[in-house]
Amino acid sequence: MPATTSQFKIPYPTGGDPVRDAPQTLQNAMQIIDDYLHEPFVLIDGAKYPINGAAIPPENWQFAGQKPWFYAAFDIPAPYIPPAGYTFETFVLESSSTTFVCTSELKRDQKMITCRFIQTWSNDPKALKLIGWRLVPTSTDPNRLN
Structure with missing residues (x-):
């Protein structure tokens, strides 16, 4: 078992270790949800x-x-x-x-x-x-x- 998860090739917003970056990844996801709830929108053709x-x-x-x-x-x-x-x-x-x-x-x-x-x-x-x-x-x- 590797000592780090950096061998996983999953793209994460912070670009580092997905386990250690989980708090930042979660915070980024929550910000997107907060922005949507504040002013609901739809994406149409980008x-x-x-x-x-x-x-x-x-x-x-x-x-x-x-x-x-x-x-x-x-x-x-x-x-x-x-x-x-x-x-x-x-x-x-x-x-x-x-x-x-x-x-x-x-x-x-x-x-x-x-x-x-x-x-x-x-x-x-x-x-x-x-x-x-x-x-x-x-x-x-x-x-x-x-």
Whole structure:
């Protein structure tokens, strides 16, 4: 039995002895996990994209409907242009009314997301305070990860 494990040809980040370097290797791995948990991301074709976030509703938009359902459509800035095969889902993060928001269209050329909006029994456009977004794949292939 060798006195050292340096004969193992396993590449480790510190490049030395895998047994003696285990604390540093573990610390490096934990830093990667901490970075991911702090700001979740996905790697697509080698590029790093955040997977979720928030947006403030636009100013001075108008309702198109009347009581009891108030509805509208408006654009919010896309946080970035997602890669092909991905789009953004939008939803309500904060509202003082019963409010629903969903994505209608991603306008890639304008870097805008068109949102559809429905709110019940309140005609206050300021009730919607915060819109959430998340990156989602548009593939309909359930086996795309196999």
